Amino acid sequence: MKELKLMKGNEALAEASIRAGADAYFGYPITPQSEVIEYLMFKQPEKITGMVVLQAESEVSAINMVYGAAACGKRVLTTSSSPGISLMQEAISYIAGAELPCVLANVVRGGPGLGTIQPSQSDYFQSVKGGGHGDYKLITLAPATVQESVDYVKLGFELAFKYRNPVMILTDGIIGQMMEKVELFEQQPRITEQFDWATKGKVRGKDHVIVTSLMLQSEEQEKVNLRLQAKYREVEKNEIRYVTYNCDEEIDYLMVAFGSCARISQKAMELARAKGIKVGLFRPQTLYPYPYEAINKLASKVKGILTVEMNAGQMVEDVKLAVNGKTKVEFYGRFGGMIPAPDEILNALETKLIGG
Amino acid sequence: MKELKLMKGNEALAEASIRAGADAYFGYPITPQSEVIEYLMFKQPEKITGMVVLQAESEVSAINMVYGAAACGKRVLTTSSSPGISLMQEAISYIAGAELPCVLANVVRGGPGLGTIQPSQSDYFQSVKGGGHGDYKLITLAPATVQESVDYVKLGFELAFKYRNPVMILTDGIIGQMMEKVELFEQQPRITEQFDWATKGKVRGKDHVIVTSLMLQSEEQEKVNLRLQAKYREVEKNEIRYVTYNCDEEIDYLMVAFGSCARISQKAMELARAKGIKVGLFRPQTLYPYPYEAINKLASKVKGILTVEMNAGQMVEDVKLAVNGKTKVEFYGRFGGMIPAPDEILNALETKLIGG
Amino acid sequence: MAKKGEVVIDIEKCKGCEVCIVSCPRSVLALSNEVNAKGYHFTIKVNAECIGCANCAVVCPDAVITVYREK
Amino acid sequence: MAKKGEVVIDIEKCKGCEVCIVSCPRSVLALSNEVNAKGYHFTIKVNAECIGCANCAVVCPDAVITVYREK
Amino acid sequence: MSEIIKPENIVYQKTKVLTDKVMHYCPGCGHGTAHKMLAEAIDELDIQYETIGVAPVGCSVLAYYYFDLDMQEAAHGRATAVATGIKRVMPEKYVFTYQGDGDLAAIGTGETIHCCNRGENILIVFINNGIYGMTGGQMAPTTLSGMKSSTSPFGRDTKTMGNPLKITELVAQLAGTYYVTRQSVHTPANARKAKRALKKALEYQKLNKGTCFVEIVSNCPSNWKMTPVESNKWMEENMFPFYPLGDIKVPQQ
Amino acid sequence: MSEIIKPENIVYQKTKVLTDKVMHYCPGCGHGTAHKMLAEAIDELDIQYETIGVAPVGCSVLAYYYFDLDMQEAAHGRATAVATGIKRVMPEKYVFTYQGDGDLAAIGTGETIHCCNRGENILIVFINNGIYGMTGGQMAPTTLSGMKSSTSPFGRDTKTMGNPLKITELVAQLAGTYYVTRQSVHTPANARKAKRALKKALEYQKLNKGTCFVEIVSNCPSNWKMTPVESNKWMEENMFPFYPLGDIKVPQQ
Amino acid sequence: MTEEIIIAGFGGQGVLSMGQILCYSGVMQNKEVTWFPSYGPEMRGGTANCTAIISDDKISSPIVNVYDTAIVLNQPSMDKFESKVKPGGLLIYDSNGITRHPIRKDINVYMMEASEEAIKMNNTKIMNMIVLGGFLKIKPIIELENILKGLSKVLPERYHRLIPLNEQAIRKGMEIIKPTHLV
Amino acid sequence: MTEEIIIAGFGGQGVLSMGQILCYSGVMQNKEVTWFPSYGPEMRGGTANCTAIISDDKISSPIVNVYDTAIVLNQPSMDKFESKVKPGGLLIYDSNGITRHPIRKDINVYMMEASEEAIKMNNTKIMNMIVLGGFLKIKPIIELENILKGLSKVLPERYHRLIPLNEQAIRKGMEIIKPTHLV
C-alpha cells in the first residue's frame, strides 16, 4: 500500500531500503547521514522483513560486509558521507571488479579532509570518474527530492541486479536533512532467487562458485575489463535519465545542475524568467551514465550554458565534453558547505553568460 | 657528486628519496613496488642521513604517518600500488585540505579490485580528478624513464613545499621494474628550516600551530576552498610540463600518451614515420596541471589525434577538453595489465585516424 | 581549624553543570537563579565557609574557578 | 606384527619437498634421481616395509599420496 | 571583596597550557576536566614548548583550540598513526594523542594495537564515555551491555551488536606498552590521581620507555540524557564495575 | 602391482572437498597441508554443500581454486568483515575465513578484533608463517625478534620495527570468542590434531557458539630460504617457543 | 500562495519543531511543504534555525535567501535574519533577551512577550507554540484544526495529552501578538 | 646498432641475470640499455623472462613485440617466443628439456647443449653464462672485457671469486655453439 508521509531524506531512504526488500544494511555513523542507521535500528526490520542491520566498526569494515553479503546474491546497502566514502574506495573497486550488485549512498558534505558537515556536491568526480583504482564505473543516481531518495533506492537495486554493478546514490546534506512529502512504495518481498553467480553453498552437480576480482594472467584480466566495458556501454545505452525544465521552448540560455543544486537553480530560473530571460534548466538524474547527447543537442540552440554546482567545478567538465565546443560553457559554484542562493545564480547567469 | 648507474625504477626512486634529503618513508609492501621499502631497509639511510624508514601495518596507517610527519615540516614520502592507494584516499584528502607537502608514488597495476600485478595506467582519474572527497588537486607527475623517476622525487619535494600540496608520482609496473641508466643527483641536505605552519613544539611568543582540515563554519571552509583554488590556478600557470616529439614540423597526426605508454607510442611513431606517416607525439609530464593549451594549439594543425593509454580511456577526456571540438580525437588502449605493442598502436593510428 | 579560602568564579564562562557544587566539602556553592549571556544558571557562593581546598576548581570542566587561600 | 600397507604416489604432482620422507616410520620413501615434467625430483618407494599408517599422506601438502592397507 | 583574594594567595587557577577559548563541550562533560588535567601535567613538567598533541575526530576534535600547544588534527581513528609519524621525525619532542572510544577502539583499532605493539614512545589518552558523543550518541565499542544509544535504542544486545570492548586490557598485553592505567576525572580526588598518572606517563616518555596508555572513563551527559551530576553517579554505578579504575600494567622495577 | 592396492583397502586419499587443481604453493609449504586438513574436516562433517569460505590476499589468495566449495575473495585484511556479511545474511551456512599473518594481524587487525568481539559465529583459520609470503618475504607482524626478512634484512629490530604480535592470545581475551587454539600441520600427529581442532570449531559453529579461532603455525621455506624439512625444524626450534602450540581458550562446561 | 519562513533561536527553544508542526499541518491542508534545518555539531549549545516553505504549488528550492516571514527568538538570530526579510515582509520576535530591537522600516514587525507568557502558563516549553499562534494570527495560512492534526504527528504518542495545552498556547499567542511597526 | 633480445626460461635458470649482465656490460661499453623482467607471483615455480635492449641510440620503448634475438631455455618459452623473432633474426636455445624444436625457416637457429656442458663443468648454475657466450659469439655486440666488468657489477662482492669460472663458461659457450639452421 502506498503511503504519503512527511519525512526527512535520510529517514525516507532508510524506510525505502526496508520496503525495497533489502536483506542487509551495514554502516558506520557519520554526519549528515547517521539518521539512516538510527532509523533502521529503531525500526528493527529484522522483526518485520528479516532485514539485518549492523553497525560496523568502520566504513572499511562496513563496505567489506556489503561485499560479502552482496556476493551471496542478497540486496545489501550502506550509506556514509564523504570521508567515510573515501575509505571505501578500495572495496568499491573490488565490488565493481567482482561484479556484485549493491546500493551505496553518499550524503555529501564539504571537503576536502574533515571539512564541514554542511552540504556539498564535491564528490562528483569521485563517484563518476573513479575514486578507486582501475577502470570501473559506478552507476550514479542524483536525487533532487526526498521522493527521489526513496525511488532511487528501489531503482538502485533494480539497476544493481540488472547489471551486477554497484549503484551510488549521490546526495547531500540538504536532501538528507530536509523534510518533504513523500509517497512510499509498497513493501517488496525479499529476494528468493538463487543466483548462479552467488555463493550460497556449492550446489550438487554444479561447479563451485568463486567470487573474485583477481586474475593472475593479464590476458584474463583484460577479458574481465572488456566484459566490464561492454557492460558499461550497455548501461550508457539504456539507463540515461534526466529532466528538463522549459527546454522544449525557444531558449537563449541553459543551466545545467544536479541534485539539490538543481532545485535552487530552478528557483533562479523562475526569477530569471520573471525578468524575461529565456532560460531553461537541464537536470541529469543519472550522473553516470551521463546525458552527453541530450546536452549536446540543446547546446546547438542556446547562446551559452551555465553549469551550477556546489563544488569548485566538476560536472562542468562533463558538460564541456557534451558540448564539444558548440557553445560557451560557464560555471558558477559555491563550496565548502556553502549553498548558493537563487539570486546569486541569477546574477551569475546575467554576468557570466548574458553580459559576458 | 653525480653518479651514473644502471638501476631498477623502484630502487632508483628509493635511492632518490635518500638523496633528496627525505626525512622519512612510511610504507606497506605491495607488488610491483615492494622494492622501494626493501631497498630502503637494506640501505639503512637512518645511519647515513638520519632518514627514518618504517613499515606500517597498513596503507591507511602509512599515509597517516606521512600526514603526521609532513605536518612537522619534514620531507616525507610513501609509495604503493593501486589497491593500496585507494585505501589512502581519505588521508590524501586530509593532506590536501590541511595543505601539507609530501610525495606519494603509485606504481600502478591492473584493476579494478585485486586485479593483476601487471602494469597499467588505470588510476589516471583517481590521481588527477580526485579519488578522495572534496575539491582538491594532486600535482601529478608521470615519469617515462627511470631517470625521470629519480628526478621527479626531487622535483616532487620542491613542488610539494613550494605549494604545500601533495605530489603524486604516477608511474607503473614497467617503469618500476625495468632497469635503465640513470644519473643520480647529489645528496641533498635534510631540511633544517622551521616552517611557521609546521608543528614543532610551540614557539615562545608565537601562537601555537594548528594543523587541521576542519572548519565547522561553512564560511570558513569556503575560504579554505577559495585559497586552495587560488593555489591550483597558480600551479596551473607555473608548473605545466610536457615533451613533444616531431611536433615542430609539419604533421598530419598527433599521438598523446604519458609515462611508459608514451615510450611505446614513440616506437610506434618511429615505425609510422618510417612508413611516411607524418605523425608527432605529445607526452604530458604533468598530468595535473594538464597541458590543455599546448594540446589545443597542436590540435589546430592536425587532422586528428590518437590518445594511447594502458587503460580503458581516461586521459582521453582531458585531451578532448583540450581540443574542444577542433579536431577529432580517437583512443587506443589495452588494459588489465596488458601492454600495447608498438605495431598495434601503429595499426590503431592507421585504422582509427588515417583510414577512419 | 582549617585556613580560610576564597573562590572567584568566572560566571560568564560557567555552564551551570553543578559538578563543583557536589564536590565542595563545605557546601559553599550553589546555582544562581539568574542566567548568564549564554543562558546558563551559574555557580555562586552562598556562604563564607570556603577553606580553599580547590576541590571545586579541580573538577570544574571549564576551568572557571580560581581559588585563594590565606597563607 | 603390523599389517601390510602400500602407497601410490602421483609423481607428476609431487614437488619433492621430502616432508613425507621424514614422516615415514619405516623409511619406505626417498627422492628419485629423475625429475618430473615440472622439474621436481619426486618421491618413490625404496622398500616394502610400508604399514599403511598414512603418515606420509597426511603431511603431504599436495595430497599426492594414496594409502592402502590390507584389512 | 575578601582580602584573601590577592595573587600571592592563589592556590588554583587555570593553567596557561589551556588557551582562553571557551570550550564547546556540553555542561559537565568530562572532556573539559580531562583536558585540564593533561594541560596541568604538561605545565607542571614545564614541557609546553616541547610537546606536540594530536586531536581525534570526536567531541574533542577541537581540542587543538584549547591546548596552547602545537597540535594536529588526525583523521577519525588515525591519531596514533599520525603521532607515530610525528614522533619518528621529532623523537626529542613529547607527543600525545587524545582520543575517544569510537575513534580509538572502533575505527582506529588497528592503529591503536600496532602503535602500542611497536611501543611508540608516546602518550595515548583515551576518553571512554561509552558513546559516540560528537555524532549524536550512537553506540560505541565500549557501550555497556543493555545500554541505550541512538543505534541501540532498545539497549545494546551483545548477541547481535558485539560486546563492550576492554581495549585497555588488550594493549596492556602488548610488549610495547610500558604503563597502562584506567582513571577518571569526575571527583577532585580522581582528577588529581588522573593528573599524576598523566605526569608519570610523560616522565616515562622522557626516559624512552615506550607507549604509555591512560584511559579516562568519562561521562556524556548529553547523550546519556542525564544531568552532569546524575551522569557521574551513573558512571560510578555502571561504568566502573565493568571498567574498574586502577593501574593495569606498571613498570617492573 | 601389489594386491593390496584396491579400492576397499584405501585408508587415505585426497578428500573430494579439494579440487584436482595443482596448488601453486612452493614445495613443502604448510598452506597445502592446512588446506587439506580443513577440507577433510569439512568432508568428515559432510557440510561441503553448506559451507562458504573466504580467501585472503596472501599466498593462499587462490585457495578458492583448491577448495571445492563456494568461496569469495576478500580484499587484503578484510576477510572477517566479508565473512560477517556472509554469515549475517546466511546464518544457516558454515562460514570460514582462511588468512595469513599479514592479512589477519597487520592490515586486518581492526576487522579481526571486532569480528571476534562481536562473536560472529564463524571459523577463522589463521596461518602464521611469520612472513609475507606472497609479496616476497617482507616482515610480518608475527616475524620473530631478530628474524630476517626482505624488510628486516639485518633481523627484526623490535626497538624500531615493533614486537612479534600474539594476536591469538589477544582474541582469546574477547567475550565473543568461544574456542581459540594454536596448532601446526608439519608432522602427521600435529596435522591430525589440527584437523580435530578444525572439526571441533565447525561443530561449535553449528551450535551457534560464536567465533572459533584456529591458528596454525606454519612454514615458508621459500622466504625463510630453507628446504621444507629444514624449515619445519627451524619452526619447531624458533617459532614454537614463542608461539606455543595448544588450546588457549576452551569452552567452559 | 507561497510562504517562505525562517524560524531561528537557541537550540532547545523548539524552533525546529515549530517548523515541523507548520509543515505537517500544511500537509493536512493539502499544501506542498519543505522543511530544512541547520544541523550537526554547530547546534551544540549554539543557535538553531529552520526554513519552512508552504505553498499551493510544487516548491523548487527548499532553501532561499530572503524570506516572507522571519520568526526570531534570540539576539544572534535577530542580527542574522532581520536583513533577510523581503521588503513588505513579516518579522515576529520574542522580546526575551533581545538587546537590539529591529530597525527596518520597510517590513512589518511584531513583538511578542511569549517567554513571559509561557512562564505565566507554568511551562516554558510552550513558548514556541505561543509564537506560532502569533504568526498564525497574522498569516492565517493554515487552519487551527489542521495545526492540531499536525501537532499529533510531531508529538510522540505519549505526549498527546499535552495537545490541549498547546492549543491553549497557540490561542494565547493569537491574543497577545501586537505590531511595533507596520509598513 | 640496436639489439632487441628476449631471454626466457624457468625461474632459477638465471634468465633475469643474463639480461642484467648484458645491460651492465652495455653500459660499460657506453651503450644505451633497457632491461624489463616479467615479475611477481606468476614467476613462482613458473616461467620467467626479460627483455634486454642494447643500442647506440636512445631507446624509446623498453618493450617490443618482435625481437632481433630470442634466447630460449625451456619448452614453454620456445612455444611463446619462436614466432616473435624478426625474419632474419636469431634464435638460440638450450636443448635440455626441449621436446619440440624450432621449425621456422626464415630465422637463424642455434642449438646449444649448455646444460650438459654445465654439468660437465660441475656447476649447473653457469648454464646461463655458457648460453651468453654462445650469443656473444654470434653477435659480438659487447666485448668480453666489458662483459666481465658487467659481471662484477651484477655479482655481489662475495661472489667475485667466481668471475673466472664465469669467464670460462662464456668461452665454453663461444666454443660449442653451432647452427642448426641458417637463413
Ligand SMILES: Cc1ncc(C[n+]2csc(CCOP(=O)(O)OP(=O)(O)O)c2C)c(N)n1
Ligand atoms: C571516517 C569517518 N567516519 C565517521 C566520522 C563521523 N564521526 C565523527 S566523531 C565520531 C565518533 C566519535 O565518538 P568518540 O570517538 O567516542 O568521541 P566522543 O565524541 O564520544 O568524545 C564519528 C563516528 C568521521 N568524521 N570520519
Ligand SMILES: Cc1ncc(C[n+]2csc(CCOP(=O)(O)OP(=O)(O)O)c2C)c(N)n1
Ligand atoms: C591493500 C593491499 N595492500 C597490500 C597488498 C599486497 N599484499 C598481498 S599479500 C600481502 C601479504 C601476505 O602475507 P600473509 O598475509 O602473511 O600471507 P602469506 O602469503 O604469508 O600466506 C601483501 C602485503 C595488497 N594486495 N593489497
Ligand code: SF4
Ligand atoms: S575551594 Fe573547597 S571549600 Fe572552597 S568552594 Fe571550592 S570546594 Fe568549597
Ligand code: SF4
Ligand atoms: S563546575 Fe564549573 S562550569 Fe560547572 S557549575 Fe561549577 S563553575 Fe560552573
Ligand code: SF4
Ligand atoms: S603409509 Fe606410513 S609406512 Fe607407508 S610409506 Fe607412508 S608413512 Fe611410510
Ligand code: SF4
Ligand atoms: S610430501 Fe608430497 S609433495 Fe612432498 S615429496 Fe612427499 S609426495 Fe612429494
Ligand code: SF4
Ligand atoms: S556530546 Fe557528550 S562527550 Fe560530547 S561534549 Fe557533550 S557531553 Fe561531552
Ligand code: SF4
Ligand atoms: S612463498 Fe612461502 S607461504 Fe607462499 S607458497 Fe611459497 S612457501 Fe608457502
Ligand SMILES: [Mg+2]
Ligand atoms: Mg566516546
Ligand SMILES: [Mg+2]
Ligand atoms: Mg604470512
